Amino acid sequence: MVYHPRMAEFDDKLKRIFDDIDDYLEDNYGMLYGLHPARLERGKASNKSHDGLFNVGASYTAGFGSVYGKGYAIEIRMVTLETIDPEHIQEIEDDVKNLLQKKLEEAFPGRKLYVDFDKHVLKIHGDLSLGAV
Helix, strand or coil: CCCCHHHHHHHHHHHHHHHHHHHHHHHHHCCCCCCCCCCECCCCCCCHHHECCEEEEEEEECCCCCCCCCEEEEEEEECCCCCCCHHHHHHHHHHHHHHHHHHHHHHCCCCCEEEEEECCEEEEEECCCCCCC
């Protein structure tokens, strides 16, 4: 599959941002719940999305039925068998929203990218253009 060079650059930056957010969540919330027995301990996999309590990522969405249109829907997974306290979920989502907004501004200066709740899902929206090659 052929990718636009700026798309690859955007994806790489986004992956680094999510890795930083994963570290923040592990440091601040990783002790609240037991790790799923089939999940590797933090730092044991080559990819942060495959170990520890958290997996944070995004999937592109065309935005049908969305308040903001196209963008990236954010997924925050806690890989545990325990019931997660709704207050913890809200606190974690708020932290991710604030951190993600700050890190997007740092990684993409001058670009109008926003992080908001689109109904019940966090979403990156705004200037997703790639520009010319």
